Amino acid sequence: MCASTREGAITATASPARWDTSSRTNSKHSHRMTHESRLYLTVSHVCVNTRGSYHCHRVTCPLGYELENKHRCTKTERVCRPGDWECAHQPTTISYNFITFVSKLYVPDSNVKLFTMRGPAWPYTELTFTVRLVSINAPPSVKDRADINAFLLTQSGHEAVISLVRPLEGPQSIELELSMELHSREQFGGIAIAKIFINVSEYEF
Template sequence: MLSDGHVKQSVLRLALSSRVDLDECARNISKCGSDQTCSNFYGGYSCQCPAGHRLGTDNTCVDIDECAYSNTCSILSTCVNTPGSYHCVCSPGFRNAPSNDKVCVDVDECSEDAACEHGCVNTWGGYRCTCGRGYELGKDNSTCVDIDECALAASSRRGRLCVGTCVNTAGTYRCQCPPGYRESDDGRSCIDIDECESGEATCARPGPGEVCQNTRGSYHCHTIQCPDGYRLDGKHTCKRIAEYCPVRDNSCLRRPSAYSYNFITFVSNIYLPSGSVDLFTVHGPSLAEAQLDFELGLVGVQAAPGVQPARLSCFDMRPTARQCTISLLCSLAGPQVAELELTMSVYQRDQYIGNMVARIIVIVSEYNY
């Protein structure tokens, strides 16, 4: 026989089991919002928010900011929250991996659309353009600009690239020699052409008194005309026909026994290492107790327009007991031709016995090489 307690529990279970659940979702009487999903359960229901949302305190759905709550994107990207979701924006130079849009991979711009004119080097997250030899990157970092090697060398301490003229060309340069020179095998030096030897000189036909003197880059034609009473003896010397003078014929004695013609050439603006350079030395006769007296004069100068002509003060005379040396004191510009006259008077036991004249033709070429 059942007790009263057992009867009551049995009655309660029977009463509960006989109750029918009310499906609020199906009857559309739930309080779920339009953006929520109603889920019925026995004795009630629940409102569920769409993915990427959560239920707020006022039972409305609030977007979940995934970017603020978790490190969902790669360090190479920026997390951008969107309603109900998010996406990862890769940094410049990267893009989303095909298999995982949350991962960023490097973009090889060189194999795609890099706007490099010459060469391209891919780097992590970018690229850089390179230029061929003789070019440098322009301001846009993509096009290549020719380097003017000639101007660059002239403005630096390296000095000139060419002995002659430096001509800039696309990507490189070339050396050009002026007329009168030919290019050397090294491509930068200039070698003088001996026009007198090659026959290119337009001097008078070779003969007595006709001199073709080669100079750096050119040549000089000179005709030796002996004064009256002299004859050409040898290549560059005029000797007095009357070898001996009558007694007490001072006029004859004062006439030089010989005129010698001497040609000296050097480049424009020649370097004077010690402030001077010796040009010419004349030796006196081998006479016992002979005394020598020297006098230097400037006969004339022919200088190109704009070129400072040589002065007598540019030449120094260093006489000794047996000889005299003429030296250059100024670095002369060319082209120009200066003619000096060195007179050597000879005395023996203080008695005048004659003199000789050396004509020194100094030829300065146009270029400094």
């Protein structure tokens, strides 16, 4: 996670998606699925400061994924049957990332960097990053609702950065999804997903 902070205006709790992951467990998480006599953890709760209050997010791994840490779900079956296109194109990891900033945040130099996602710097690999707007939740009193044009995706080598390019009025919550697709020697190598939950406070301080 890369968060730019100006006078405490932005807070973030994030865990960017990594390509290689190792299995870890935490007894505080909910136990929901067993597989080959091993207990997989699939639910976590993450609470974030929302500038005057707080909000707790429930992180629930999809079926076929285990909770690697509080913010990331990892695919339990890494090997797909030959020709199983659907299995091969399921994300290897899904990370859940949380960002909070104040209403009408000052945006210097045309943008504020919010989130960075890095992929592997392996030889002969090519990474493609795409971002989409999943949802926006704002009361009728908010006239300046976010849209995809409020964010800028830039890629440099093996990393991509999502930036905010204009101030946003609060309160509103936004969900973005950043996808990283890997090809090696022109062969498909896998996908990682970063879900980004942005909370814009109703306050300007």
